[in-house]
Amino acid sequence: xxxxxxxxxxxxxxxxxxxxxxxxxxxxxxxxxxxxxxxxxxxxxxxxxxxxxxxxxxxxxxxxxxxxxxxxxxxxxxxxxxxxxxxxxxxxxxxxxxxxxxxxxxxxxxxxxxxxxxxxxxxxxxxxxxxxxxxxxxxxxxxxxxxxxxxxxxxxxxxxxxxxxxxxxxxxxxxxxxxxxxxxxxxxxxxxxxxxxxxxxxxxxxxxxxxxxxxxxxxxxxxxxxxxxxxxxxxxxxxxxxxxxxxxxxxxxxxxxxxxxxxxxxxxxxxxxxx
Amino acid sequence: xxxxxxxxxxxxxxxxxxxxxxxxxxxxxxxxxxxxxxxxxxxxxxxxxxxxxxxxxxxxxxxxxxxxxxxxxxxxxxxxxxxxxxxxxxxxxxxxxxxxxxxxxxxxxxxxxxxxxxxxxxxxxxxxxxxxxxxxxxxxxxxxxxxxxxxxxxxxxxxxxxxxxxxxxxxxxxxxxxxxxxxxxxxxxxxxxxxxxxxxxxxxxxxxxxxxxxxxxxxxxxxxxxxxxxxxxxxxxxxxxxxxxxxxxxxxxxxxxxxxxxxxxxxxxxxxxxxxxxxxxxxxxxxxxxxxxxxxxxxxxxxxxxxxxxxxxxxxxxxxxxxxxxxxxxxxxxxxxxxxxxxxxxxxxxxxxxxxxxxxxxxxxxxxxxxxxxxxxxxxxxxxxxxxxxxxxxxxxxxxxxxxxxxxxxxxxxxxxxxxxxxxxxxxxxxxxxxxxxxxxxx
Numbered sequence: 001x002x003x004x005x006x007x008x009x010x011x012x013x014x015x016x017x018x019x020x021x022x023x024x025x026x027x028x029x030x031x032x033x034x035x036x037x038x039x040x041x042x043x044x045x046x047x048x049x050x051x052x053x054x055x056x057x058x059x060x061x062x063x064x065x066x067x068x069x070x071x072x073x074x075x076x077x078x079x080x081x082x083x084x085x086x087x088x089x090x091x092x093x094x095x096x097x098x099x100x101x102x103x104x105x106x107x108x109x110x111x112x113x114x115x116x117x118x119x120x121x122x123x124x125x126x127x128x129x130x131x132x133x134x135x136x137x138x139x140x141x142x143x144x145x146x147x148x149x150x151x152x153x154x155x156x157x158x159x160x161x162x163x164x165x166x167x168x169x170x171x172x173x174x175x176x177x178x179x180x181x182x183x184x185x186x187x188x189x190x191x192x193x194x195x196x197x198x199x200x201x202x203x204x205x206x207x208x209x210x211x212x213x214x215x216x217x218x219x220x221x222x223x224x225x226x227x228x229x230x231x232x233x234x235x236x237x238x239x240x241x242x243x244x245x246x247x248x249x250x251x252x253x254x255x256x257x258x259x260x261x262x263x264x265x266x267x268x269x270x271x272x273x274x275x
Numbered sequence: 276x277x278x279x280x281x282x283x284x285x286x287x288x289x290x291x292x293x294x295x296x297x298x299x300x301x302x303x304x305x306x307x308x309x310x311x312x313x314x315x316x317x318x319x320x321x322x323x324x325x326x327x328x329x330x331x332x333x334x335x336x337x338x339x340x341x342x343x344x345x346x347x348x349x350x351x352x353x354x355x356x357x358x359x360x361x362x363x364x365x366x367x368x369x370x371x372x373x374x375x376x377x378x379x380x381x382x383x384x385x386x387x388x389x390x391x392x393x394x395x396x397x398x399x400x401x402x403x404x405x406x407x408x409x410x411x412x413x414x415x416x417x418x419x420x421x422x423x424x425x426x427x428x429x430x431x432x433x434x435x436x437x438x439x440x441x442x443x444x445x446x447x448x449x450x451x452x453x454x455x456x457x458x459x460x461x462x463x464x465x466x467x468x469x470x471x472x473x474x475x476x477x478x479x480x481x482x483x484x485x486x487x488x489x490x491x492x493x494x495x496x497x498x499x500x501x502x503x504x505x506x507x508x509x510x511x512x513x514x515x516x517x518x519x520x521x522x523x524x525x526x527x528x529x530x531x532x533x534x535x536x537x538x539x540x541x542x543x544x545x546x547x548x549x550x551x552x553x554x555x556x557x558x559x560x561x562x563x564x565x566x567x568x569x570x571x572x573x574x575x576x577x578x579x580x581x582x583x584x585x586x587x588x589x590x591x592x593x594x595x596x597x598x599x600x601x602x603x604x605x606x607x608x609x610x611x612x613x614x615x616x617x618x619x620x621x622x623x624x625x626x627x628x629x630x631x632x633x634x635x636x637x638x639x640x641x642x643x644x645x646x647x648x649x650x651x652x653x654x655x656x657x658x659x660x661x662x663x664x665x666x667x668x669x670x671x672x673x674x675x676x677x678x679x680x681x682x683x684x685x686x687x688x689x690x691x692x693x694x695x696x697x698x699x700x701x702x703x704x705x706x707x708x709x710x711x712x713x714x715x716x717x718x
Contacts, residue, residue, distance in 0.1 A: 018315040021291045021703075022340020022433040028384060029432060031419040035411070038401045049388065050399030051288040051694075068315045098337045101322040109321075123316055144340060144433040202430040206437045208444045211333060213434075241327060246337065 010158055013045035013058040015079055017065025017072050018099055018127060022144040023090035024048055024064050030147045037151070040158055056082030060157050066092040066099060066127045073124070073133055080134035085157065089150070091143035091246040093130045095215050098143075100127040100249035129249070138163065143213040143246035146198050166197050167218035170210050173201035182209060189229040191242055194220040194252070215247035222256030236260045278302060282678070282690050289389040289399065291341050291703045296693060298678055308674045310667060310697070323657045328354055328440055328626055328648060335644070335659065336434045341384075341703055344377040344425070345637030346659075347438040348499055349644040354440045356631030357648050358624050365617040366442040367499070372609045373428045373438070374498040374635070375602040379421030379462070380432065381638035382557075382595040382602075385701045386473060387414020390592050393695040394476040410472065413465050417599065420458045424606060427451045442621030452610050459610060463603040467575055470596035474579040478589040481677060481696075485586055485669070486535060486551065487559035490636050496567045496601055497560060497636045504563055505535065505553065506584070513634045515539070516643050521550055522660065533665040552668035555640025556700065557594035558585060569608075572601035588673065588699040595638075595701075626652025637662050639701050663702045670700055 014024050028034060028049060037043075044054040061083030067073050080086055088094045096103070107125045130136055140153055149165055156163040166172075170192035174181065182204045183190040192201065192210035196217040203210045216222075226239050243257040284296040293314045299307040319338055326334060332350045336343035348370060355362065362370075387410060388400030397403040404411050422432035428447045429435025437444050488509075490501030503519075504510045511519060518539040523532050534550025561568075561576065562584030568576060576583060576597045581590050632645035640662030649655035677696050681689040 016293060018317055020337050020340040020343075022337075022343070025291075025340045025433060028388065029418075029422060031415040031422075034415065035401075035404060038404070043401060047286055047288045047293070048291060049289065050401055051392075052398040052402070053288075068317075072315065098319075098322070098334060099317040102318060105322070107318075127317075143337065144431075199431070203436050206430050206445045208436070208439075238327070241330065245333075 009040065009042040010059040011042045011044040011054070011057075012060050012062070012154070013056065013079075013083065014043075014048070014062045015045070015064065016047070017063065017076070017093065017130070018068040019065030019090065019092045019097065021048065021064070023093075023140075023142075024062070026089075026145050026147045026150050027062075030151050033151050037154055041154065058083050059085060060154075061086045062089050063087065063093050063130050064089050066097045066129060067133055068099060068124055068127045070124060076130055076133045085137045086130075086134070087138045087140060087153065088130045088136050089140045090145050091141065091213065091215060092127075094139045094141055094250070095247040095253075096127045096129050096249035098246050098248075101244060102127055103249055104244070127249070140165065141196050141214040141247075142198055146200070149198055168197055169193055169217040169220075170195045170197050170199070170201050170204075170214070173197045173199075174204050177201055177205060179204045182207065187232055189232075189234045189239060189242060191225070193225055194222050209242070211242060211245050212247050212253065213245075215250045216252035220252045222252055223259065226256060226260060236263075280682075280686075282686055282693065284690050284694055287694060287697060287702075289392070289698060290701075291339070294702070296674070296690070296697065298674065298693065300678065300682065303679065303682065305675050305678045308671045308678070310671050310674070320657045320659060323646075323654050326654050328358070328624075328652065328654065331646070331654060331657075332438050332440065333434075333436070336438075338659070338661070339703055340433050341381055342377060342637045342639065343434050344373055344429070344438070345635060345642050346644075347435065348374060349633055349635045349642050349659075350646070351438065351440050352499065352633035352635065353631045353644045353646050354648070356633060357629035357646055358440070358627065358631070359629070360441055360622050360624050362442055362622055363617065363619060366620070366622075368609050368612070369428060369443060369447065371495075371498055372424065372606055373435070375606040375609070376421045376424030376428065378498075378602040378638050379599055379606075380418045380425065381421075381701075382599045383414050383418040383421060385638075386469065386592055386595050386599075387411055387418075390595075390698050390701070391473065391476075393698060394473075394592070410469075413469065417462050417465050417469075420455070420462045421602075423455060423458070427455065439621055441624055442619075444621065446616040446620040447613075449613065449616050452613055456607065456610055459603055459607045463571065463600065463607060466596065466599040466603050467571065470575045470579055470593065470600060473592045473596050474581065476592070478587060479680075479692075480587070481589060481673075481680070482586040483588070483673060483676065485559070485562075485588075486553040487562040487584065488535065488553045488555050488665070489560045489563045489641055490634060491564050492567065494567070496564055496569065496572075496598075496605075499635050501634075501636075503634060503641070506559075506562060507535075509535075513632055513643070516632065516634060517645070517658075520643075520660070520665075522664070523550075532667045533660060534668060552672050553665065554588070554669050555662050555665050556591065557598050557638075557640075558588055558591045559640065560636060561585075561594045561597060568597065569601050569604040571604050572597050575600050588696070591699045591701075628652075632658075639663060639703055640665060661703070663700070666700050666702065670697055670702065673699075 190209035196214040282298040295311040332347040335346040425432040487506040490497035492501035643660040647656040
């Protein structure tokens with residue numbers, strides 16, 4: 001009898017690739033919900049939290065981190081085979097993370113700069129999102145993810161419905177929270193209009209610009225926004241850096257920063273670089 | 276013919292990040308210990324070049340999701356030195372409060388969910404719940420209070436957004452901080468309770484002649500400031516850190532591995548065998564800074580039944596508990612004294628060329644950052660030495676001496692005990708990557 005109900009619990013696995021551990025920590029940071037979740041879900045594989053590991057297949061796989069080694073490129077394929085529903089959690093898994101800045105550089109020069117013995121280091125020239133390697137069923141954005149969104153995701157998967165995660169911009173959250181727009185009122189270049197909601201629009205509430213932790217929103221228009229900031233006197237190089245953060249390699253942000261670098265003084269919207 | 280045996284832990288668990296342990300034993304002699312860090316490298320020092328000064332704490336936070344504040348604080352202080360910037364006493368106190376939040380959440384997580392299961396015989400905190408629900412729940416609530424401090428001061432618990440060079444983008448709300456006082460007071464009592472619990476654990480008798488290293492400050496338990504001191508008598512300003520400590524790169528690791536040099540700039544630092552291992556973290560801080568603990572933490576340290584300094588790193592869980600008491604005590608004091616939101620929450624600066632270094636105390640130990648700002652006002656060079664790469668040599672040395680005491684056990688039990696020892700360090704492998712794998716080879 002009890003054996004049947006044990007078997008009925010969905011099996012959850014948490015996997016790590018190149019990352020800071022912050023997104024999987026978010027599960028342990030759900031202090032009020034963690035024990036409830038552990039009660040309703042079989043936490044079958046979660047190295048950071050427990051020694052016991054159960055073999056797959058798993059109902060849900062949460063993947064943190066980006067692919068930066070040949071071994072990891074293989075490992076994600078095996079994980080995909082083991083998971084019915086694969087979710088990327090966070091900017092590294094979804095867009096390549098801050099370590100994807102190497103994609104614009106010479107990785108061998110990077111290695112030589114940090115390590116005395118470059119020959120000990122094996123790494124790929126790029127940091128790529130999980131979705132470049134295997135099909136992904138759902139993505140949870142953020143650097144880090146929002147723990148309430150994570151709890152919503154797990155709850156939805158347990159009861160078998162689609163998770164409710166908004167695709168609109170940070171601006172909507174700012175308006176809802178009653179924050180005065182830092183771009184309009186203070187002339188600060190803010191990428192909130194391009195960025196997906198989910199953090200609660202904390203940065204503008206703390207008197208600073210959004211720097212894109214949740215990646216591109218559903219319908220971003222980076223070219224138009226960058227032109228606007230340039231008309232206001234923002235340096236293109238500053239805008240490139242602002243776009244090249246934790247989600248810099250997400251296509252909408254990447255194309256916009258590349259275009260900024262290549263267009264010189266021309267406006268982006270004129271160049272037809274809007275995507 | 277000598278019998279060869281191998282012990283291997285392919286993936287260490289209940290640690291942050293990914294590592295492996297490999298031990299080879301020939302006869303009754305441990306011939307090789309290797310803590311292998313296979314966490315892939317991420318090259319922070321490289322891509323910090325060309326970034327704006329103000330972006331640095333936002334980026335270095337991403338080295339570690341467990342201790343982002345340690346990175347942010349070290350970055351800010353080092354860059355402020357490079358810019359010749361001095362923050363106000365109010366900002367300094369708020370930074371200390373922020374650091375208290377990180378010590379509380381990080382230590383509470385490690386003690387209750389990751390390390391206590393080793394002493395109580397469970398595979399995880401989640402399994403401990405069946406028999407010790409109140410301990411796990413107490414730990415979670417303490418951790419939550421630490422995270423709430425981080426949210427009020429930093430905007431969010433993981434990768435705070437309100438930390439900047441010169442101070443805070445916005446001062447924390449008076450009302451929000453004051454409202455947290457009852458929780459902080461509960462936390463202090465809970466932390467004292469946890470110290471009593473963990474001090475009653477059964478500790479393997481394993482004394483090592485550690486060289487302890489930490490910051491020390493005359494007037495306070497070290498977090499944001501202090502001299503670099505060691506139990507061998509070393510006492511230097513942070514600016515001389517690189518003359519006394521060197522990093523080595525070894526084949527098994529994507530982390531660089533730090534050693535303490537016998538004399539400043541010991542000749543031939545490229546020699547792989549130069550320098551000695553040393554220990555950073557809670558055990559080192561208590562060893563070197565017991566007198567600076569606030570009253571209740573000091574009282575807890577003196578009445579817990581352990582003689583400090585302790586050379587038994589299994590006592591580190593007690594040291595962590597004492598530090599959580601200290602962090603709650605300090606936090607309560609700072610919040611009580613916070614009577615108005617400061618008019619100036621950050622000191623403005625103009626980017627300019629310069630160089631600065633600083634060390635702070637992360638939950639896992641001393642963390643050192645150095646930056647050079649170029650003529651264009653952008654980062655030209657950076658160096659980051661996280662706690663776990665400093666402890667790595669010492670972890671291996673511990674294992675070398677510890678493994679003979681567990682050889683009479685079957686492989687499973689022997690490796691479990693080795694893992695327990697590694698968890699004494701609360702190793703943060705994500706950090707050290709610039710950092711860990713346990714395999715035991717009974718060769």
